[in-house]
Amino acid sequence: MQRMHYRACLLFFLVLLTVFLPLSAEDMDSSSEQVQLTDNSTVSEETSPQQQSGESPSNPEGSLESDTSPDLDQSSPDGTLTETPYLPSTSDSLLEGMASSDGSFSIAYKPDFSIGNLSFQLDLKIQGKATFDPFDLMLDFSPWEMPEREEDEIFENYALRVAKHYGSFIRSIQWGQRYDSLYIRYGKLMGITLGDGALLNSYFDYSVGYRESQPGLDIMLDGNLLGIPNAGFEFVTNDLYEPTLRAWRIYARPLYEYPQLSLFSDLEVGLSHASSPRQGEDDEPFGREMISLDFSLPVYERDFLNLHVFTDVLLQLPDVQNKQFGSALRYGLWGHTRSFFVFNTSLTIPTFGSYYTNYYSSDFETRESDETEKLRLELGTLHFDGTLGLNFTRQGLYLSAHMESNLTDNDFHDYSFIANARIDKPFMYIVSLDLQYEKLYPTSTGEGFFEGLKTLRNVVLSSTTVIKVKPYSFDIGLRAHFDENAEPTYSLDTLVKISIL
Structure with missing residues (x-):
């Protein structure tokens, strides 16, 4: 009763x-x-x-x-x-x-x-x-x-x-799309690539889930709006009040007033900075301070597609764990079609000290020290990587893939392939989704890159999702780890809700 x-x-x-x-x-x-x-x-x-x-x-x-x-x-x-x-x-x-x-x-x-x-x-x-x-x-x-x-x-x-x-009542506010003359987003960061991807490359804020948000801020501003032609500015932080990541980039075309220089009049020079601010006076920052000086030349520019070749001079400042400077040179090609399609492919060559590739990846806050050490490039090693992202921002759907490998003494090793699918708004029967496929290539297996993609050896599949099919709702967390013999180990966490009248 x-x-x-x-x-x-x-x-x-x-x-x-x-x-x-x-x-x-x-x-x-x-x-x-x-x-x-x-x-x-x-x-x-x-x-x-x-x-x-x-x-x-x-x-x-x-x-x-x-x-x-x-x-x-x-x-x-x-x-x-x-x-x-x-x-x-x-x-x-x-x-x-x-x-x-x-x-x-x-x-x-x-x-x-x-x-x-x-x-x-x-x-x-x-x-x-x-x-x-x-x-x-x-x-x-x-x-x-x-x-x-x-x-x-x-x-x-x-x-x-x-x-x-009162900001906690807002999940997100967005004006325009990335690469518009003016783009502003307040809320959780989704699929952020800063410039050619030297410091931030397809970054997602994984610290909060679908039912939570975070007061992040992403701004892209064309200098023409301020009366400064051929220049611009971008600012990114994952939390306005207690940031663990803050990055910015300014760029300009200093030779645009000299059209007689032909191609070099379109040379773009940019300066980027990324750091992890301290949360308190006695607290240590989560990450290192990084600086990038980039030079890029457009090889194709249209409203729907932009392609640039670039050269980056990279510098990583010392931190508590590593007292040594690190520097590297990076060369490659990057482009985008407004905010829908963003990609970059590059070759990174360490030149001094300890340089860590993809340092500010989406998991940098939870990454273990031994995992961070795997990102360090030895002098004499060449690092190849490529990233592709598809962003359906209005539908809250983001797809990305990242491939990388190292070359030392004419031998390719440490292959890695990671693919992600993220849905952050209700989409058909899916309320939210974070799906990741990760393929590793231990040296002991001797697998080639494309050969390894055909097997499930050394593969990790992880997914967290909320699915609603009347009268049921499922909160599912699934992780499957396949060893060198493709033998799986599963872990499953589910929550089922049943509708009754």
């Missing part, structure tokens, strides 16, 4: 919620109570609202509880937007809730809007407690209240704390 009372309270609250949230009648009919199969015996409710319209839903019965407008939220392969300008659109909004047996509940609504070049995702929360006998519904809006100012707290620190508090 008590459970029936609780369900009645929860249903009443959801009815009230539809007054304030843009849920269609079809969504509420499909809403149901979800039982989370865990030891704490909690009950949760998860639905995903469709757009309100006079038309019937495009998804058939039993499909994912979200509907993407075919006209207002699409991007073409070159990264340009095709939605009707200045018409707001909502897509892939997600409503998540959790309730406990004592009547306490919390609701998180995560809408996704686009208005012209502006798109944003919010994370709005309501919590409270409901009882039936006697009936009472208490809403707790304390998370929405402005934090109190402490005694002797200076205004700058207080304003920063307030901004951080």
Whole structure:
């Protein structure tokens, strides 16, 4: 009887919620109570609202509880937007809730809007407690209240704390696309390549998952907007308030006023810097300080495709673990088609000290010291690598592949191939996905690069995903490690939610 009372309270609250949230009648009919199969015996409710319209839903019965407008939220392969300008659109909004047996509940609504070049995702929360006998519904809006100012707290620190508090309601805000004249993204960093990829190459912020965000910032600015032609600036940080990664690049074409120099009038010179700031006065930084001076010449420039040959002079400053400078030269080809397609391929030659390749990879915060040591290039070793990324930013879909190998004394070794697929917005039946394929080539196997790709020897497959198929929802974490004989070792972590009326 008590459970029936609780369900009645929860249903009443959801009815009230539809007054304030843009849920269609079809969504509420499909809403149901979800039982989370865990030891704490909690009950949760998860639905995903469709757009309100006079038309019937495009998804058939039993499909994912979200509907993407075919006209207002699409991007073409070159990264340009095709939605009707200045018409707001909502897509892939997600409503998540959790309730406990004592009547306490919390609701998180995560809408996704686009208005012209502006798109944003919010994370709005309501919590409270409901009882039936006697009936009472208490809403707790304390998370929405402005934090109190402490005694002797200076205004700058207080304003920063307030901004951080209300910034937690924002999953992301984005203006434009990468490589536009002006591009700004606030939120979790996804697929960031800085310049030709010398310091940051297809970087993802893996420190937070789908249901979490982080106040990262990525800015690309064309100097023409400031009256400085043939120049530009880019800034990247994974957290505005407590960064573990901060990088920037400035570039210019110093000879653009001398067209008689033909090809060299388009020479682009850039200076990049990446570092891992300290979190406190007594804390050590996560990573090394790195500097790149790059020179690039365009070999093909069109609106849909840009190709450049480049030369980088690389410098790594000493850190606590390694007191020695490191330097290297890097040569290669890179290009992009707006934000959709980005690639680079290069040859790196260490010239002095200890130089580490791909130092600021996506896992640099959790990487073990022995794994970092494997990135160090010995003098006399040539390092070959190539990276390709496909970014469907409007759909939250990112694909990337990275290949590398070392050459020492005319012998190729330390092959590596890593492919990633990441979905960070609801997509068909998938709410989120992080899938990685990693192929290693130990020296003892003697496998060639392409030969090794045909086998499962020394392969690691890992995946974390949330899949929703009515009336079930699956949170799945899977890892499969195949040894030198292709014998697998599995580890599986699942959470199943079952809908009941």
